Amino acid sequence: MRARIISLLTAAALAVGTFSALPVCAASSSRAAKSTAAAKAVSGVTINSVVIQGGSVVVTTSGTAATDDGLYHLYAQDPVMAGVQGTEVAKAPAGATAVFTFPLGNNTATSMLYKKFTVVGVSSGALKDLSNDMYILNPEAAATHTQARHDAGKKGLLPAAETIRDTKTLKAMGVHQISYNLPVGDMISGGGVNYTYNGKNYSFNAGIVGQYDVIVPAMNAAGIQVNLILLCGANSGILIHPLSRGVGANYYMFNTVDQAGLEKLEAVASFLGQRYSGTGHGTVDNWIVGNEVNARNEWNYMDPAAGLAGFAKAYADELRVFYNGIKSQNANARIYAATDQEWQSDNPALHYGSREFLTQLNAQIMAEGNFDWSLASHPYNFPLYEPNSLTSKPQVTHTQASRYITMSNIDVLTDFMCQKQFLNPAGQVRSIVLSEVGFTSSAAMGSNELLQAADVVYAINQANANQHIDGIIINRQRSDMGEIAQGLDYGLIGANGVAKQAYTWFMTAENPNTIAAASAVLGKDIMTSLIAR
Template structure:
């Protein structure tokens, strides 16, 4: 969210052919890079599952060859996320065998809660514990959810709301079904001295935490208002340093505290205090915004923003990909298990940008590499129903043409430097691979949570780009959200030719406002025809055939 202006970003393009990818997958070829795969890292014991059953947790393990041990016992450790190896607490034991079952108490909302711990098997060798399995998390936290609500799924058309607009009626007038906004922990955690909005105390796992009553109430009002308008709400959880106090300082990862200025920092999964605080925040958000407590309903949570953009949106000092993804995965597991243990119907998303195979900033990571590594850890440590939040901006960002990108930056194959709406098939087909599927075998929820088009080089082009992109998104059943950035122009972004709003700075409507209003409405075809006239070819033809204009140099063989 609050998209940065990157002058050097480049690219935009078309689509991968599903039949080709399917043939490659069937033939056994994987698109994954490097040596990563979903198999265990050479350890003899496999944890097959860790699930909540009633008030207990049941772990099933197996092995082809039984590791040697001093006493013939398996020891199941419950580690906190900041612990590695056999450092945590032994939660259960079993005799060594080709298969074993461990049963132990969940201890939900106690000082000894196992909800967000990671589990591993160890044996005693030479008097010391030796890890013999990979780590595995609980994968069904929704089993204990007591605030589960019916999701407000009824369409993909959405927008980043502009809270400075005096009249929120625009959101209804536009015919939106969804809205997205930021949830900044830096302003939410801590005390208030306003008697009208007293500090909110929340006790979790035996410790009391404090939330800013004024800020939380503002979110309550905002979310409830959107719900009353029939809008599904997505919140992006940001970890800023806007408020420095004893109540927020522990949320920033220790390797992010070197003074680098960034709107978002890595969540603290390296220290006990920060980890416990994150667990409480996750549970608080899942409960309060479940739609069951009178404070509004948030159906979708994005954990961080563009987390592959290390120096710009999810700062961690290390420039090592595995180090960064590993730290993020730990935070993601905490939020996933915490939120879904309250509201089992909530969707939890990661967040990456369009820089698939080419960086605009050397301090960031390629989104494809980040996604691959994230998925590797998710499969290795217990597959869950995570969702993908993707931002398919044009490249460069100020390119006004969503339907004809620059061929040197966008291609119709997996090596494309960028993924935009023009070649969104690349992403969709990629997520159809067996290694990326959800636990039930379905394709994961894909939210196009941020994209926008500039009017700096012509309002007609902005309007046509918007129609083309919306229709492209609506043509894929795997895409659950198309959230436009933004409602109103931003003066700073306009300095870089990024006039992305549907409204001008003074609040007056651009033509794009009316084009977007028509999408999904009874008069949609009228505006499709207008967009087709601007492009010089039928927009529906471009979308339905997934090809570029021949004059832009593309063919089905490119």
């Protein structure tokens, strides 16, 4: 996000599109009816369900299609496959309904955990694709390391790396959650921690893994929930998507296309899910896949020739790999897609708007079987250095036409996610975490420490007022020199190690006296400015 400050400066000149209004998001007690996992079939046969039952996978279909041999053949496919590609795993008599049952083979060379399935038939002597594709819908049924979650509260912080083991201070600050990066390329570079998965041996960097082996249980012991952000950097080797290679960027799309890369990604997902699910190294409740992925040029690079549909399909595939791999270890873990504050694209040549991206992502997922993915968003002020969160901006409105999502119109995001087509398989609004939001105290940008502190108070209380938000992570505990150079002095503690006003007000953000003082700084009453959902 910080690298995009120049593009945000020019965004005011962009025209506002026309969008239909959404109804106010319903309360959780009256959420919409359960959504269907089945997608439209390409012919007369519809796969309705693919579920794990014990050690088997059971696939059910409806609808009919004529076949030469009177049979339906079920094929298992990798994400990149289509049509009649893949391997036959079962067959059943052609009829109005069909049931296929075959071994799951979890953690074997013939594992079906990450496969999608399609019905194929012989017609006029040729194989033809007869149905929609669908993945396993309940990987959590295979979980053997399920752990209770650490859902203690919404207020969170991006901790300073140099003091991350100081959980006593974090706990004293009232921190209930932290977000922390896990560069996957670092973990796969080197060895020392061996892992066998699906019949193949892998080794992960003992030094890197060892760091998380200390951090995660320490946070758990302090009652602090852990959100780890999975990043595909330039050193990620075969884990980088083929269409993401050879171009300089901060991060890249993960690889679900070629066999070696896909298998290693599956192993990474399973390893992380197992190791950090109460197996002696603590528990990670929430896994965020990537960073601001809709800002594709800088934060999740993929060749723009893929287009929005191709980009969203590639991300849906990697999201599902992490979902199936982690949930098959810990049924209570959550896996989050990651977007930024850019609701409509400020530069279509470089970024997708998070609204259009989420729409396409959801469509790609629903087409192959709905699963319970969650959403991590970064609702920074607009512009990033805006010193007062309650200052009205024409680019920040309470309609779907808003160009940006900030804390002052976070209702736009949650209302969007309340739409029936975006609900999870249980018919509930997906978990939403505001996994990174910060406020500058830079005098060069017209701000100061009081304005920063007041913005933090407002943000925390606005998150508390919205039942669909499960966490807000303030960026950051200590100021970063790279951000300061951009005028983004986000730290609650300055680069000089001295606590700012925001440090104190972060701790007491829900206190009426702190709210009153912050309201006076912002020039508006915070409590009457909150939008409840």
